[in-house]
Amino acid sequence: MRIPLWIEASRLKVVVFGGGSVGTRRARLFASAGARVRVVAKEVSPDIRALGVEVKLVDLREYEPNEDIKWADIVVVAVNDVALAERLFTLAESMGKLVNDATNAARTHVVVPYFREVEGIKVATTSEGAAGTPARLSLDLIDECIRRSWIPTFFRAYAAAKEEAKRRISDVRRRLAFYRELADDGEFMDYVKRGDLDSALRRAHEILRRYV
Structure with a gap:
């Protein structure tokens, strides 16, 4: 079963096997988020060169990729050769790596x-x-x-109130109680749904004073 997660990409090392359009997109995505990216392919696109990521030019049909896979946290398989993709996936999986397999969505571990x-x-x-x-x-x-919708107003009012509560209420249980009351407060939500941010913030402060 796959579950959605938000991961801090700057902590990741990502090896991308394949330098074509899909490999380029994956390399760009991870590199733009701060990950260390290594692209391993016989040829790479000019866009990959422009990213400033590490590039290894090798023939993957003959190259032994164990060290690259061992180095990485996430392995991206983005090659056109079905047999090669199978070999790379099987090897990465046997080494306990998370694989984003652009060639076979059914077996991929990491969905982008x-x-x-x-x-x-x-x-x-x-x-x-x-x-x-x-x-x-x-x-x-x-x-x-x-x-x-009213969600943008709700977001701004609730986020501002939560930030103030974190500064002024040291007890975690009291903060959680404040958050629940704020979301359940009819007057606060009425202002939110009318788009009246100033009144919503004023009401949030009134509720907050009871917890400080």
Whole structure:
């Protein structure tokens, strides 16, 4: 069973086998998030060169990749050769590595979703390889729904109140009680749903005073 997680990419070492379009996208994604990226391929795209990541030019059909796999936290398989992809996946899995297999979504360990941030909320979608375009386009619909709803006001008011509570309430249980009361407070939520941020913040301060 796969579960969604947000991982601090700057702590990761990622080896990408394959220098084509998919390998380029994966290398760009991980490198842009601060991961150490190594691309191993016979040829790589100019875009990979421009990323400034480590590049090893080798023929993967003859190369022994054990050291590269051992070095990595995540192994990306993005090669066109089915037999080669099978060999790389099997080897990485036998070494206990998490694999993002762009050649076979059914066996991949790490799913790379489509994602974006909408009004402070990070949203990700995936079909796990079944239908990528609908998953990607669904982000547009989710984006529109969030922006047109009361969620942005709720986010701003709640986040501000939570930040103040963390500064002023040392007891964790009292803070949690405040968060619950805030979300359940009808007056606060009425202001939120009307888009009245100032009144929502004022009401949040009134509730907070009872916990300080």
